[in-house]
Amino acid sequence: MMEKVILGGLSERFFTHYNEITKEYSITAVAKSSSDKEGGIIGIKDCPVYSFRDIDVNGQERILIVSLSRIKSIIKELLALGIDHKRLIIWTPKRCLKESDYSLTINEDATVSAIINMDGKTVRFTLKEYSDFFIFEEIYLKNTYHFITNKDCILFDIGLNIGLASIFFASKDYVKKIYSFEPFKPSFDRAVANIALNDPVIKDKINVYNYGLSDVDRRGCYTYLEGNPGIMRTEGGSNPAKIVDDHAEEAELKEAGTELKKIIESDPNAEYVIKMDCEGAEYTIIPNLLKHDVLSHIRLIIMETHDEREDEIADLIAGQGFTVYSDRPSSHLTGKLIAVKNADIKEDDR
Structure with a gap:
C-alpha cells in the first residue's frame, strides 16, 4: 500500500514527474507555501488545498517536498511553523541510484544529511x-x-x-x-x-x-553568494567586490x-x-x-x-x-x- 502524504509546495517539477511520484505516494492534500503562485491544481482530483499554516502541527502524515529550486525556503517555512522535521521527506528522481541506495534526512537546522551506498562503500555529506x-x-x-x-x-x-x-x-x-x-x-x-x-x-x-x-598567481575580491555557492566565479562574468561588502570574499589563485x-x-x-x-x-x-x-x-x-x-x-x-x-x-x-x-x-x- 502506498504511503499517504501531504504535498508540501507546488512546483513545475511535481507536474513533470507526476506519474512517477504518484506511483510511490498517495497525495491526500496539497499545502501551498507562502511563495506559491495562485492557480489551479492540475491533475490532482478530489484533493483539498490549503496553506502551510493549516497543516496540523500534531499530525502524523508526512509532508513530501518535490521542489528543487525552493527546497531550502520550503523546509525553513515548515520548520518555523512548528512542523516536526521527522515528518518532512524529499522526493528525487530515481535514476542511477535505487531508493534503497541512499537516504536524505532533514535535520532540525534545515540542513539535509545524505548517506549513499555505492560501489560497496558508504559516502556521507550535508546539503544546505x-x-x-x-x-x-x-x-x-x-x-x-x-x-x-x-x-x-x-x-x-x-x-x-x-x-x-x-x-x-x-x-x-x-x-x-x-x-x-x-x-x-x-x-x-x-x-x-x-x-x-x-x-x-x-x-x-x-x-x-x-x-x-588560473593563468597567473594573484589575489582578488569577489562577490560570494552563500545561498548559491555552486555558481561563484573568479574569471569572466564575475563581479569584483569591495572587501567591506557583506557578500565579498577574498580568494587566492595560483598558476x-x-x-x-x-x-x-x-x-x-x-x-x-x-x-x-x-x-x-x-x-x-x-x-x-x-x-x-x-x-x-x-x-x-x-x-x-x-x-x-x-x-x-x-x-x-x-x-x-x-x-x-x-x-x-x-x-x-x-x-x-x-x-x-x-x-x-x-x-x-x-
Whole structure:
C-alpha cells in the first residue's frame, strides 16, 4: 500500500514527474507555501488545498517536498511553523541510484544529511543550499562524472565547491588519490566538513587546497553568494567586490600549469584525470596547462563549460591528441565536454 502524504509546495517539477511520484505516494492534500503562485491544481482530483499554516502541527502524515529550486525556503517555512522535521521527506528522481541506495534526512537546522551506498562503500555529506541539491542530483543521480577505467589513476578536481564530486570519485577503487582546488573559503570549509564525515577509505584519498587555479598567481575580491555557492566565479562574468561588502570574499589563485606540474613530477608514471567545473575559469586554465605541457600527462578530462565558448577549448584540447565530445543544449549557457587521450598517439606526433 502506498504511503499517504501531504504535498508540501507546488512546483513545475511535481507536474513533470507526476506519474512517477504518484506511483510511490498517495497525495491526500496539497499545502501551498507562502511563495506559491495562485492557480489551479492540475491533475490532482478530489484533493483539498490549503496553506502551510493549516497543516496540523500534531499530525502524523508526512509532508513530501518535490521542489528543487525552493527546497531550502520550503523546509525553513515548515520548520518555523512548528512542523516536526521527522515528518518532512524529499522526493528525487530515481535514476542511477535505487531508493534503497541512499537516504536524505532533514535535520532540525534545515540542513539535509545524505548517506549513499555505492560501489560497496558508504559516502556521507550535508546539503544546505539550493545549488547543493542540484549538484547532488547531477553527480549522484545522473552520474555526470562517472567513468570506468581498468588502470589506477590520480584525479585533479578543479572546482571543489562543497566536496560532492571529490567524495564521489574517492568511492571508486581505481581513483587512488585526489587533489582538489577551491578558492572560496566558505565553500572550502564546507567541503572539509563534508569530507570529514566519511570513513578513512574515502577521506584519506582527498587532498584539498584553499586556492583556485588560473593563468597567473594573484589575489582578488569577489562577490560570494552563500545561498548559491555552486555558481561563484573568479574569471569572466564575475563581479569584483569591495572587501567591506557583506557578500565579498577574498580568494587566492595560483598558476594552474605550475601547480599541477609539481604534483605530476612527484609521480610522472601515474595516469591522470581532470574534472573541471570552475564557472568560466576553464578558458584561462586550459591554455596555461598547454603552456606547461600538462595535458601530455592527462588521459581523461571531464568538464562543465560556460558562456557558450566551449569550441575554443575543444579545439585546443583536440590538438593535443584527444578525442573530444562537446554538448550544450541550445537553451543552456552551460555544456559538457569530455576528452579522451587517443591511445595510438605517439610522443613524436604530439
